[in-house]
Amino acid sequence: MASSNTTRDRILQASLALFNAQGLAAVSTHKIAAELGISPGNLHYHFKAKQLIVEWLFRRFEQRLEVLDGSAGSITAIDDLWLALHLRFEAIDQYRFIYRDMAFLAGEYPALGQRAQALTAQNLLAAQALCEGLVASGVIETSAEQARILALQMVFTTTCWLSFERLVPGRDALAQADPGLAAFYTLTLISPYVSSESRAYLDYLRGKYLG
Amino acid sequence: MASSNTTRDRILQASLALFNAQGLAAVSTHKIAAELGISPGNLHYHFKAKQLIVEWLFRRFEQRLEVLDGSAGSITAIDDLWLALHLRFEAIDQYRFIYRDMAFLAGEYPALGQRAQALTAQNLLAAQALCEGLVASGVIETSAEQARILALQMVFTTTCWLSFERLVPGRDALAQADPGLAAFYTLTLISPYVSSESRAYLDYLRGKYLG
DNA sequence: GTCTATATGCGGATAGAC
């Protein structure tokens, strides 16, 4: 599976945890090595540069999202959508340093900035297909133009919500995110357009997360 | 006025421009001094630490937003709202490094991270008052609960939109943002709830920004 | 594969002359 217990893979795991906890900029290669109890020289044997560690983690993140984008076409009901959003927020949360530290990341590693743009483009296409599917299956009722705007808003929300949450007082910045709550907030975007037959599940969620 | 031509103020102006263009992390005090054609020692005479520069810029940003929050109560029509959003996006764009590099900023200067949370709390209160006012003046029709969610979505959008825009391919990352477009996207949040009397202005904007 | 030791450079910050 993904996590063999090689030193190389332990480095990736520890780096991800530290990047998420302390920020990409604040975590040096020394810190990663110290966290694992290995020497900086040993770490350098496995990854010649910090950039390579970030690139591997970024690649894994891309693959996670690409899989989720691929299944966007098969969503034809609100509960399917809620589950899909939930899974997406979980993935983004596991690699939360990527979007949270995006400005720093793109500045330090321009190639990754480019790939982040490409990934967003792909997310947008998947979201548009998703919204068109929701219209086609009668879950929501909107114009084609409005559906495109909805897709953009959904990508915006999934991309930035977890970073914004840290700015809202009352949520501890260090506490882990609640993907369910995030998914609910994303669903409120389509709420005004949901057809009467599909409204029951939305009301159920509203009771769960606003109660 | 705000910008006397003292060296101290020129440092603040150049720092803001460089932070916006290259990112808070990538701009050293040496770079700022070089940009101005002064020595690092001279810069240190005016600001004993980089943190102090950032704090001054942050304070100016706070004041800009606080003024805008203060006038939120007097908004009772869609075109007022559009103007207010426009002004807010302009302010955020002028200090765009703050939200864009927020994760880095909060990590390096925890005190500013706290103040950013407090600022967000204030923005939320203002947005809630705004939405309540829109309901009271008949511009939108929603439940009180829905109005609170709308306020949260509006603060989320104004805070994060300009950072997200850089991820959307087709917009050059270096090109300056379009506050009008951003304001229009924010208005689409309340679009489903706008009463029939107030819809004309929304349709006008839709033609302008989607055409 | 893993270690110790080190080279190199940069950024923040300071001291003291002018």
Added chain:
DNA sequence: GTCTATCCGCATATAGAC
């Protein structure tokens, strides 16, 4: 107020022994 010169610490990256 402004400069030159410098110290200190950290981070990346490397060299070479085990």
